[in-house]
Amino acid sequence: MHRLAYVVVAAVLALAGSAPAAAHSPARPAAGQTADTGTELISVRGAGPFRIGARLDRLQAAGLIDWVASDGPDLVRTGVTGQWAGKLILTFRDGRLVGVGTATAPPRTPAGAQVGMFFADLERIYGPRGSMINNDAGADRAYLVRVGSRVELFTGHPIRQGVGYLEVGLASYVERAYRERCGC
8 A cells, every 4th residue: 555655656746747856956056155145154164175174285285375374383374365365264283174263254154153243143043052151261252152073163353242253163172272262
């Protein structure tokens, strides 16, 4: 009996001209862009070609790195070229990408959050998935969203209310660096 139902459903779909949804869906957007508006995205995976875990030397060889600044014995920050120039700052630890940050809008997260929003907006967007946190010195507050071993961290703007910087990446770097910051 169940087999007959499957045959009938298949016949109805065939007669209706239904095809798999993938055949009718638009082409996948380029990495870092959405299909509907072309808005750039930043997620816990990275942004555009800048994927968490990527090697600095490979991104340099591809011509995607603009400037490089050492920030300690094993930490390097860089600017980028192309469509992301002036929008992203990358952080590498031991030659691997551990954090991607921005002080501009767009980009936005897949949930729709971006720089310039109020923290209350983030609480509405993320609900119980996110929470306000303080750094260890108690001098600064931020909004943190955990996604497995990675995070989205929204920190305050220095002269107005709301989000001034968004950083995504490995929790072992992004969250830890924020919590250990003195806020001096």
